[in-house]
Amino acid sequence: MKEKKREMEKVYGRPRLRKDLPLMYCPGCHYGIITSLVAEVIEELGIEGNTIGVSSVGCTFVTTQYFDLDFIDSAHGRSPAVATGIKHAHFGKPIVFTMQGDGDLAAIGMGCIINAINRFEKITTIFLNNAIYGTTGGQLAPTTLLGQKTTTTPNGRDPESAGFPIHIAEFFSNLKGISYSARCAVNTPANYNKARKSLKTAFQKQVDGVGYSIVEFLSACPGSWKLSPKDAMKRIADEMIPEYPLGEFKNVDNIT
Amino acid sequence: MTERILTTGNEAIGYGAIYAGCRHFFGYPITPQNQCTEFFARELPKVGGVFVQSESETASINMVYGAAGAGVRAMTSTASVGFSLMQEGISHIAMAELPCVVVDVQRGGPGMGTTQTAQMDYFQVTKGGGHGGYRNIVLAPDSVQECFDFIQLAFFLADKYRNLVFVLSDGIIAEMAESIELKTLEFDPLPEKDWALTGKAQRGGNRNFISCSNLLKRPTRDGLKALGDKYHEIEANEVRHERYMIDDADFILVAYGSSSRTSKEAVDMARAEGLKVGLIRPITLWPFPQETIKGLTSQAGRFLVIEDGLEQMVEDVRSAVEGKAQVHFLGGIARHEPGPGGMIFPDRIFEEVKRLI
Numbered sequence: 001m002k003e004k005k006r007e008m009e010k011v012y013g014r015p016r017l018r019k020d021l022p023l024m025y026c027p028g029c030h031y032g033i034i035t036s037l038v039a040e041v042i043e044e045l046g047i048e049g050n051t052i053g054v055s056s057v058g059c060t061f062v063t064t065q066y067f068d069l070d071f072i073d074s075a076h077g078r079s080p081a082v083a084t085g086i087k088h089a090h091f092g093k094p095i096v097f098t099m100q101g102d103g104d105l106a107a108i109g110m111g112c113i114i115n116a117i118n119r120f121e122k123i124t125t126i127f128l129n130n131a132i133y134g135t136t137g138g139q140l141a142p143t144t145l146l147g148q149k150t151t152t153t154p155n156g157r158d159p160e161s162a163g164f165p166i167h168i169a170e171f172f173s174n175l176k177g178i179s180y181s182a183r184c185a186v187n188t189p190a191n192y193n194k195a196r197k198s199l200k201t202a203f204q205k206q207v208d209g210v211g212y213s214i215v216e217f218l219s220a221c222p223g224s225w226k227l228s229p230k231d232a233m234k235r236i237a238d239e240m241i242p243e244y245p246l247g248e249f250k251n252v253d254n255i256t
Numbered sequence: 257m258t259e260r261i262l263t264t265g266n267e268a269i270g271y272g273a274i275y276a277g278c279r280h281f282f283g284y285p286i287t288p289q290n291q292c293t294e295f296f297a298r299e300l301p302k303v304g305g306v307f308v309q310s311e312s313e314t315a316s317i318n319m320v321y322g323a324a325g326a327g328v329r330a331m332t333s334t335a336s337v338g339f340s341l342m343q344e345g346i347s348h349i350a351m352a353e354l355p356c357v358v359v360d361v362q363r364g365g366p367g368m369g370t371t372q373t374a375q376m377d378y379f380q381v382t383k384g385g386g387h388g389g390y391r392n393i394v395l396a397p398d399s400v401q402e403c404f405d406f407i408q409l410a411f412f413l414a415d416k417y418r419n420l421v422f423v424l425s426d427g428i429i430a431e432m433a434e435s436i437e438l439k440t441l442e443f444d445p446l447p448e449k450d451w452a453l454t455g456k457a458q459r460g461g462n463r464n465f466i467s468c469s470n471l472l473k474r475p476t477r478d479g480l481k482a483l484g485d486k487y488h489e490i491e492a493n494e495v496r497h498e499r500y501m502i503d504d505a506d507f508i509l510v511a512y513g514s515s516s517r518t519s520k521e522a523v524d525m526a527r528a529e530g531l532k533v534g535l536i537r538p539i540t541l542w543p544f545p546q547e548t549i550k551g552l553t554s555q556a557g558r559f560l561v562i563e564d565g566l567e568q569m570v571e572d573v574r575s576a577v578e579g580k581a582q583v584h585f586l587g588g589i590a591r592h593e594p595g596p597g598g599m600i601f602p603d604r605i606f607e608e609v610k611r612l613i
Contacts, residue, residue: 083322
């Protein structure tokens with residue numbers, strides 16, 4: 001049989017704005033996918049020369065190293081205030097985004113982000129919700145599911161003592177200053193493509209000066225969930241999405 | 257001809273900032289510095305600047321962190337209680353080495369304390385109110401003119417060392433009105449802020465990265481050494497103090513801010529009776545004029561520290577004299593009345609001098 005030489009066309013690779021460094025994320029963590037997706041969208045929109053990222057405390061802290069963009073890290077939960085300072089320093093010109101986890105945004109930094117939205121800042125927030133505290137070893141997050149075992153809810157989250165999972169994308173969509181609020185996941189190719197579209201819309205709202213925009217990602221944390229990467233992926237579909245439905249909760253082109 | 261105006265300490269801070277080229281202010285109302293925040297809200301837009309009222313002092317200081325990281329001169333002002341809320345951000349600024357200016361108009365403490373004047377934040381400004389043992393330069397004006405001048409100096413020193421500088425005022429200096437000269441002060445040239453976040457297009461595509469952690473930007477031991485070296489350089493170069501009737505003095509008062517004004521009057525009262533009393537006024541509370549005070553123990557056997565609060569700066573004076581002189585203290589309990597409006601008047605200080613001599 002005659003051997004046929006196959007020419008392989010490169011159809012996908014590491015986004016140019018995601019630096020070629022060894023990944024520090026745990027195996028099966030979705031942060032790597034989401035980081036690359038953000039890098040890809042910023043590149044596609046052609047805003048990289050004018051974009052400044054802000055990370056906070058938690059696993060988002062290491063994302064600073066992967067973006068080939070101007071970046072600053074900040075105290076736990078305070079990145080919307082830091083982003084406000086940067087945005088105003090250059091009189092509204094740069095595109096500024098924050099990368100925040102669930103403890104960072106929805107616990108210690110909840111007041112900070114709500115007030116940034118309410119001040120009508122034109123900032124974009126990437127909210128990575130894995131329903132647990134990853135960096136510190138698996139404690140309760142505001143978004144932890146009911147019954148979910150964490151190191152500080154060893155018998156599962158009981159609302160009597162630990163409250164309820166908080167729905168950020170829906171909650172923030174009720175705030176006047178929000179131009180775009182969506183929840184996404186990267187557990188299937190279809191969801192990945194929708195997430196890409198949502199991210200692009202969110203950044204575009206800022207480019208157009210419409211208002212604050214936020215994209216919440218349901219993100220797997222196999223290490224702290226104590227699941228294999230495959231089972232963690234399955235948990236997104238089986239448990240996370242039923243509690244936290246995907247979709248757009250607000251998408252407006254004008255806020256008055 | 258330079259312009260002269262009659263204004264208050266709080267507003268002089270605002271004028272000083274505008275003369276220093278500061279166009280970004282982030283703040284939250286709190287007594288007794290409200291006129292300062294209001295000044296910026298009113299005046300900054302007139303000169304093309306930005307005023308943002310934050311939701312808390314925690315947010316204010318983080319906005320300053322962001323704006324300073326973006327390379328502009330940015331500041332906030334607050335009073336004691338709000339200053340406590342800023343300590344987290346201040347510690348992060350120390351690690352990120354960003355040039356920021358923070359004004360603390362002291363009121364009574366601890367806790368909610370009083371809304372009126374006091375000098376009770378000395379430890380917090382000089383010893384680091386947040387975690388990690390960092391250092392901030394502290395300038396203590398004793399007049400409305402110095403409020404204006406020291407804000408300009410603060411921005412220069414902040415940029416020179418990439419360090420946070422505090423201007424420590426108090427309720428009396430903040431609210432009293434004096435005639436001041438509006439004049440831009442001249443300083444040495446400063447290096448370009450080539451580290452600032454301006455978007456990487458400005459730098460041919462090379463990114464800038466600012467971190468408030470040693471984990472990602474440099475090895476921990478290198479980071480500690482860099483900070484330590486910088487603090488020693490500041491200690492060697494930036495100590496400032498005022499000497500009043502010191503040359504032949506054998507009894508020395510030590511006071512800063514509003515207390516130094518009343519102490520000066522007490523020195524005059526003592527001199528009128530032939531007593532050889534002088535005053536050392538630390539202008540930088542950190543770095544503290546330690547060597548000056550130590551040197552004066554060869555001519556003076558007694559020091560009296562006047563501070564409107566409980567014993568704080570007196571600890572630094574005791575440390576400076578190294579046991580070679582007696583250090584006395586006159587504090588908040590020497591106020592003329594028991595309510596929050598009390599003050600330590602010159603005649604009370606003079607009475608204490610006479611008692612000790």
